Amino acid sequence: MRHAVILAGGSGTRLWPASRRERPKQLLPLAIDDEPMIATAVALGRAVADQVLIVTAESLADATKAAVPDVEVISEPVGRNTAAAIGLAGALIAERDPQATIAVLPADHHVRDREGMAAAIKTCLDSAEKSDVIALVGIPPTRAETGYGYLKMGPGLAEGARPVLRFVEKPNRAKAENYLASGCFLWNAGIFCLTAKRLLEELRMHLPKTAMILRMVVQGNPRELYEQLESISFDHGVMERTSNVVAVPAAVGWSDVGSWAALPEVRGIEKGNTTAGTTCVVDGTGNVVMSDDETLIAMIGVSDLVVVKAGDAILVVRKDQAQRVKELVEAIGAQRLDRYL
């Protein structure tokens, strides 16, 4: 059977004040359809797989179950990065269904063309089953983005699964421009498929301690063991160390919604601005203006600004500095204003 594993342990702060400790990004309705992002991820999982399993943090389990009530949710006792989360899900699935194939999906990304993404994931699942590879979805870059990891491919970016030559960390501006111009690079969307067997084999080979501990965890041993797991991403711990990785290009309008600056991709632009809720923008463009209730946000003569009212907090930041929200959140914590986080 095909299984979708949705990674929903994120506690991202870059979308504060909408995103809070108790209600991180994947539980927010950021897109026009007003559906929590995790519900959209579950729908994608159901479109490509027979079973859907969500991995989240214990502190988010209840809110996650409330957001998608009819999906199985397992929770990590402590966060140990994606290698542990994916390994836990894979070990559980392998116990139940040794012939399983797994599609790993983030809970908090946005895809404009959902059918196109589902088709690409199915191509990945086919590859994983046929050739026992790890098959990633790769996004043909549309700009010199410095916030994403890249996949170096052979020239041409033909359709279907092709070998990944190298994983590339978030590049600087000059490198990103080269990658875009070369036509040999894809964005790493963090979506990939592999068989449960291959997953466990990769862990045994590249993260043997992780593999051993996870085996004990799923066999019912104390979950305190989980704390001993190495905190490492699946990309670093496995992907970059193994061979036999392929990628399927999919020009589907994907975004990781990594900051408020990504909201125009997610919600579109109307009359020059991206707005939600009650707003009035006079003589200004390129703004992201969001109010989560009847509070009016009114602006005049201001451009390229992010203004977000969510709950009991208001954020103001330049759109080109939207990644600094993380720094702001730290300052708020340091000023003993934790109750706003």
Added chain:
Amino acid sequence: MRHAVILAGGSGTRLWPASRRERPKQLLPLAIDDEPMIATAVALGRAVADQVLIVTAESLADATKAAVPDVEVISEPVGRNTAAAIGLAGALIAERDPQATIAVLPADHHVRDREGMAAAIKTCLDSAEKSDVIALVGIPPTRAETGYGYLKMGPGLAEGARPVLRFVEKPNRAKAENYLASGCFLWNAGIFCLTAKRLLEELRMHLPKTAMILRMVVQGNPRELYEQLESISFDHGVMERTSNVVAVPAAVGWSDVGSWAALPEVRGIEKGNTTAGTTCVVDGTGNVVMSDDETLIAMIGVSDLVVVKAGDAILVVRKDQAQRVKELVEAIGAQRLDRYL
């Protein structure tokens, strides 16, 4: 007896969203002391006069009485600018106390040195009583302000009452700089003293229809007459047409608080910004950031911006465009969002 007349009919929109139709600027606590501005004006009136009388609009009478419960309040049936309001108060006072001297005070200005202002007004009252002049308080300019009217004086700006040679409308930047450099100009603070007799005489001479109608109004004739009053300011209708006007210079830190850009003068600057309520400003200066409740306003990497949360609305405008709030308020009305005004 000496009487203070406080003009409190303003419905200014330039301090929206704090200032609303039902709660204009004079009813707001904008200064650090958290007192409504009109209460501060009443305290000033009491410091210089035996009696205090407030003139306001009918729609604001209840809110005004609530803000300063122990002061006499009269209200205009319709707004007819300052000549009518001052004339109405003067006619009433003259009925009760024919030998009265009157100090006219705005309800919504800010004065840093309140004792200095009271002393200047007392000098004006003395002049009015001794020499039967109209005696203005003039503020020695501290910058080339284009938002204020000016008084052209003889050279030197010596202490005490000196003749006003000419009233000057709000100048452009170049003229304002000349005025500042010349040392012969004062800001017109809209504060002046004269006897009730002189007031009625000036009205009879320069605005005879106004004088006649007001006489009928105070003699108990229908207030519908009030609607027939000419809408003209006391400055235009009387001051600029009469002779015998003097001014007393008073360097007392005065501001008409004409827009949010004036808030730093009123509340001061701390760590580079002017703030009120719960705020967190990282890496930014010159901002005016005000929250009227527990809502946190958090900003990073933004300077010279006005961000005000008041009630159910949030304003964002560049500080150097703060006068455009009026335009924004019109746009809000045009978008059928009147309920926010």
